[in-house]
Amino acid sequence: VGPVRLFIAPQGDDRFSGSISERNAEGSDGPLATLLGARDRLRALRKEGGLPRGAVVELRGGVYSLPATVKLSREDAATADGPIVVRAFGHEKPIVTGAKPLGGWTIHRGPIWKTNVREQGFANIYFRQLFFDGRRQHLARYPNYDPENPYGGGWAYVDGEPVNMYQEIPGEKRDELIYREQDHRQWSRPDELEVFIFPRYNWWNNIVGVKSIDRATRKIALKGNCSYPPRPLDRYYVRNALEELDAPGEWYLDKQDGTLYFYPPRPLATAPAYAPHLRTIVEANELAHWRFEGISFENCEGTALVFNKCEECTVERCTIRNVGDYNGSGVSATGGRRVRVVGCDISETGSHGIALSGGDRIKLVPAEHEAVNNYIHHIGVFHKHGVGVNMSGCGIRAAHNLIHDGPRMGIQFSGNNLLIELNRIRHVNLETEDTGAVYTGGRDWISSRGTVIRHNYFHDILGFGRHGRQWVSPYFAWGVYLDDNAGGVDVVGNIVVRAYRAGLHLHNGRDNLIENNIFVDGKQQQIEFSGWTDQHRYWANHMPTMLKGYESVINEPAWKNMRNMHIHPSQAVLPDRTIMSGNVVRRNIIYYRDPRTQLYTLKNVNLDHNRFEQNLVYCGGPNPQTGYLQLDRTTGPNVLLNADFAEGEPGKLPPKWHFQHRPAEAAAVLDLVQQSGAAKQSGEPEATVETVRAIRLSVKELKDAQGKASAAAVVSQVVEAAPGRAYRIAAQLRADQPETEVKLLAQSYEHKVYFWAKEKTVRVGPRWQTFELVFRLPSPGEPGYHERMKSVAARFDLTTPNRTLWIRDPSLQPAELLDPWRSWQAVGQDRGSLVADPLFVDANRDDYRLRPESPAWKLGFQRIPIERIGPQPDLPRATWPIIEAEGVREKPIRTIEIR
Numbered sequence: 013v014g015p016v017r018l019f020i021a022p023q024g025d026d027r028f029s030g031s032i033s034e035r036n037a038e039g040s041d042g043p044l045a046t047l048l049g050a051r052d053r054l055r056a057l058r059k060e061g062g063l064p065r066g067a068v069v070e071l072r073g074g075v076y077s078l079p080a081t082v083k084l085s086r087e088d089a090a091t092a093d094g095p096i097v098v099r100a101f102g103h104e105k106p107i108v109t110g111a112k113p114l115g116g117w118t119i120h121r122g123p124i125w126k127t128n129v130r131e132q133g134f135a136n137i138y139f140r141q142l143f144f145d146g147r148r149q150h151l152a153r154y155p156n157y158d159p160e161n162p163y164g165g166g167w168a169y170v171d172g173e174p175v176n177m178y179q180e181i182p183g184e185k186r187d188e189l190i191y192r193e194q195d196h197r198q199w200s201r202p203d204e205l206e207v208f209i210f211p212r213y214n215w216w217n218n219i220v221g222v223k224s225i226d227r228a229t230r231k232i233a234l235k236g237n238c239s240y241p242p243r244p245l246d247r248y249y250v251r252n253a254l255e256e257l258d259a260p261g262e263w264y265l266d267k268q269d270g271t272l273y274f275y276p277p278r279p280l281a282t283a284p285a286y287a288p289h290l291r292t293i294v295e296a297n298e299l300a301h302w303r304f305e306g307i308s309f310e311n312c313e314g315t316a317l318v319f320n321k322c323e324e325c326t327v328e329r330c331t332i333r334n335v336g337d338y339n340g341s342g343v344s345a346t347g348g349r350r351v352r353v354v355g356c357d358i359s360e361t362g363s364h365g366i367a368l369s370g371g372d373r374i375k376l377v378p379a380e381h382e383a384v385n386n387y388i389h390h391i392g393v394f395h396k397h398g399v400g401v402n403m404s405g406c407g408i409r410a411a412h413n414l415i416h417d418g419p420r421m422g423i424q425f426s427g428n429n430l431l432i433e434l435n436r437i438r439h440v441n442l443e444t445e446d447t448g449a450v451y452t453g454g455r456d457w458i459s460s461r462g463t464v465i466r467h468n469y470f471h472d473i474l475g476f477g478r479h480g481r482q483w484v485s486p487y488f489a490w491g492v493y494l495d496d497n498a499g500g501v502d503v504v505g506n507i508v509v510r511a512y513r514a515g516l517h518l519h520n521g522r523d524n525l526i527e528n529n530i531f532v533d534g535k536q537q538q539i540e541f542s543g544w545t546d547q548h549r550y551w552a553n554h555m556p557t558m559l560k561g562y563e564s565v566i567n568e569p570a571w572k573n574m575r576n577m578h579i580h581p582s583q584a585v586l587p588d589r590t591i592m593s594g595n596v597v598r599r600n601i602i603y604y605r606d607p608r609t610q611l612y613t614l615k616n617v618n619l620d621h622n623r624f625e626q627n628l629v630y631c632g633g634p635n636p637q638t639g640y641l642q643l644d645r646t647t648g649p650n651v652l653l654n655a656d657f658a659e660g661e662p663g664k665l666p667p668k669w670h671f672q673h674r675p676a677e678a679a680a681v682l683d684l685v686q687q688s689g690a691a692k693q694s695g696e697p698e699a700t701v702e703t704v705r706a707i708r709l710s711v712k713e714l715k716d717a718q719g720k721a722s723a724a725a726v727v728s729q730v731v732e733a734a735p736g737r738a739y740r741i742a743a744q745l746r747a748d749q750p751e752t753e754v755k756l757l758a759q760s761y762e763h764k765v766y767f768w769a770k771e772k773t774v775r776v777g778p779r780w781q782t783f784e785l786v787f788r789l790p791s792p793g794e795p796g797y798h799e800r801m802k803s804v805a806a807r808f809d810l811t812t813p814n815r816t817l818w819i820r821d822p823s824l825q826p827a828e829l830l831d832p833w834r835s836w837q838a839v840g841q842d843r844g845s846l847v848a849d850p851l852f853v854d855a856n857r858d859d860y861r862l863r864p865e866s867p868a869w870k871l872g873f874q875r876i877p878i879e880r881i882g883p884q885p886d887l888p889r890a891t892w893p894i895i896e897a898e899g900v901r902e903k904p905i906r907t908i909e910i911r
Contacts (some may be wrong), residue, residue, distance in 0.1 A: 216654065453497075540614075543618075745819055
């Protein structure tokens with residue numbers, strides 16, 4: 013006995029048995045009409061005798077407008093031996109929609125039509141989306157949507173002069189904004205309006221209702237708070253105003269009388285219009301062993317298919333599109349085990365394409381959820397933090413997916429033992445900045461340890477943000493982004509191409525393995541490490557969360573094999589007060605063709621605790637720019653004036669030296685310091701005592717007379733220097749207490765014309781020690797260069813309060829430096845690495861296979877299975893071949909100048 017077979021057809025009837033695919037001649041039996049009818053029939057059959065071999069429910073082609081959400085629960089659960097399969101009949105194409113068709117249209121005025129929706133089943137439904145000809149239409153807005161520049165255009169901008177987004181401003185409000193005079197409009201119902209805005213950081217957007225509008229002050233007061241305070245030049249638009257219904261594709265629903273106004277982009281007679289009346293199409297709770305295959309799910313306000321605490325459920329070869337609002341996705345699975353989304357086409361979702369969460373992070377019990385072989389594009393229509401696949405929990409896999417044209421990351425993940433493999437992600441981060449193709453954070457110390465990112469292809473990772481008074485793309489985006497202390501992640505065998513900021517960013521990351529990857533043509537640098545010190549506010553602010561995360565798992569047996577988990581967060585600070593450690597960058601190919609671009613950019617990184625080794629580098633020239641300059645030799649005398657402090661009286665600051673920044677309680681004077689000298693001859697019982705001349709710099713509180721934070725900075729008189737030339741600043745320093753933080757700076761500036769500086773932070777103790785800073789003034793065409801740059805000064809900043817610093821024998825000498833690559837190797841990094849052409853098959857055509865004679869093989873580089881990246885025809889697919897939708901690749905974002 014096989015499974016029970018039921019059929020559903022648009023001309024069916026839920027009173028029929030559903031056992032035949034067409035009505036019989038008498039019209040007394042035939043297929044069912046809805047999924048709801050099939051669910052109820054299965055329940056009845058189960059009560060009659062059970063479903064020992066399960067059931068197959070087949071939908072004939074056509075459109076099914078559901079009267080209600082299909083809710084499935086534990087009573088509908090099947091078994092492994094008797095699963096329930098809901099699938100398309102043969103090659104027919106059923107469409108299940110959470111919307112109703114609209115009719116009864118009459119002309120309102122000009123090209124605008126209207127209909128009363130209360131008379132069509134929407135008496136108590138205030139829908140927020142409208143679909144016409146298979147496309148979501150725009151709620152009437154100002155400014156209008158710009159189809160020729162859909163991401164960069166169509167915005168108004170908050171009034172005022174721009175400020176640094178990372179600068180804190182006391183008293184800022186999150187529930188108001190000031191509009192520009194040119195954006196004043198007359199709206200009859202301001203309380204119905206909504207503001208769609210990217211506040212402050214441009215990480216994501218908010219949609220907030222309008223409370224009131226003050227014409228005199230140009231202030232829009234909001235009904236709720238934005239995520240962050242709106243700031244000058246933040247972009248926004250105002251929607252849901254009948255007065256703004258002036259462009260094809262716009263619509264407005266009058267909530268008072270139920271009249272829908274619509275400006276169709278083509279004649280209404282040529283295509284149907286639908287309005288959603290359901291939030292969710294399928295909602296499953298504690299369901300087991302159900303499969304949905306080959307069906308299209310469309311047009312609902314929220315998430316199309318929801319699985320809560322379900323097991324062994326699959327959505328396969330389905331098409332999911334035009335679904336979701338700000339909180340609505342294509343498919344979500346929360347809790348449970350082994351929910352799989354396989355071979356689906358998912359597009360035009362309000363938020364995520366697929367959202368998977370589950371598993372036990374404490375015990376490291378996997379959820380085994382999967383997103384495999386899907387084509388996901390044009391997601392995050394309303395929520396600009398929407399991503400292709402969102403993974404949260406333990407033991408979840410995303411593989412063989414193609415993801416493109418989204419506002420933020422392709423894949424966002426947080427948890428443990430996650431697997432991201434064989435995906436292709438391109439042209440993402442189209443509307444946000446500080447983002448990546450894949451992204452995770454680690455503020456709880458344990459995220460996302462045990463995760464593997466392998467054999468993926470990430471390319472054209474763009475980003476979008478404000479530069480001055482321009483909104484531009486590409487901007488501020490990485491390929492692989494391990495943020496905020498993320499640790500224990502393996503990034504292995506990936507190809508990352510044209511990520512604007514860098515192919516890889518570790519933001520205070522630790523214990524990460526970066527191995528066997530190919531990084532190509534990062535615009536600003538190829539690999540970026542941004543570390544914290546123990547003085548960074550993130551370290552202090554997140555410490556309670558890190559301690560809680562660490563202590564929640566440290567005694568669990570499953571965590572014993574996680575890398576470096578023996579280090580408690582409170583013991584993670586290194587002697588130089590940095591934190592990043594345990595990261596290994598090994599056996600990668602780093603290939604970029606602009607020799608002016610940085611290879612590495614590292615900040616607050618202790619090189620004794622982070623390793624770069626056996627990498628193959630090609631930079632379009634002989635000397636990769638590592639950001640490190642090591643002294644080869646000095647080539648001239650000390651050019652500082654009064655460098656020995658021979659001029660000057662004790663108790664006063666020596667001539668040719670002055671304060672640049674002076675806290676209210678700071679002093680700098682010439683001091684005659686008594687110190688023991690070396691014995692004149694071996695065996696003499698007493699060493700000599702000598703007097704040395706030094707500047708004594710002391711400070712209490714690091715605040716100036718106005719209460720602003722300020723280091724105590726002493727600087728030399730400027731001396732002549734040449735752009736492009738290298739120099740060495742050196743001095744002997746000692747302090748009254750250990751671990752006194754001091755900055756050595758070389759600076760060149762002209763008041764209100766330009767400022768350039770190179771700095772190095774050192775820690776000084778009670779014994780005299782020589783410290784040095786080597787630098788090169790920028791040449792014409794290099795960042796920081798100015799045509800009036802003709803001098804330089806040596807500067808010493810005391811940045812630790814309640815300390816005293818002595819400075820003696822300062823010098824500034826012309827020098828010759830090792831080139832940046834040899835300098836980098838001189839500090840112990842990349843000593844087994846090569847600078848050579850990796851010999852790709854054809855990099856100009858993005859073919860990054862290696863030729864047999866590539867030098868990478870000798871370094872132990874392992875072959876990347878390029879042919880298995882992305883969707884595969886031998887796995888289930890809704891469509892094949894995939895015809896990729898038009899997007900920003902075909903219609904690039906245009907720069908907008910704010911005037």
